[in-house]
């Protein structure tokens with residue numbers, strides 16, 4: 001049985017960057033529904049619900065029925081991606097920036113945090129329609145950026161990659177707070193990133 005992460009903060013803690021109503025809907029409704037539907041799809045697919053979700057997503061081709069495979073992709077991605085997203089947030093702080101090993105790795109790969117932030121923000125803003133922007137480490141620990149549509153992610157049908165940080169750019173993530181201004185939401189979300197969590201993932 002797959003379970004949503006428990007939020008490591010109050011639903012109102014991300015305000016004013018992301019207001020309580022958005023968290024209530026996004027985490028309490030959307031993420032909860034992905035989780036419920038994932039558990040139903042996993043049962044239908046005959047997959048052991050103790051199997052790590054990363055392994056399920058990497059191994060989608062083993063699900064023979066196309067409709068069930070799509071249900072596991074959509075709801076498994078929705079479940080996993082939102083766990084990554086919500087777990088990495090914290091109350092806003094001005095000048096929030098990476099620390100520790102992930103800071104060094106970002107500087108080495110992208111030149112500076114500002115250069116990295118600009119690149120990842122551009123991927124988030126330019127993702128056409130619903131999707132995500134990602135910072136991940138590849139099999140050798142090298143950092144790279146990507147974007148994905150709908151509920152796909154860097155580990156869909158792949159192994160050895162480790163998502164470290166993500167920005168949800170589905171409209172449900174920002175529309176109550178920013179309406180159509182996705183770029184403004186992306187600009188603001190950097191105040192919420194808990195770099196301790198990102199460092200733990202990187203380690």
Ligand SMILES: [Fe+2]
Nearest residue numbers: 168170172173
């Ligand atoms: Fe979302």
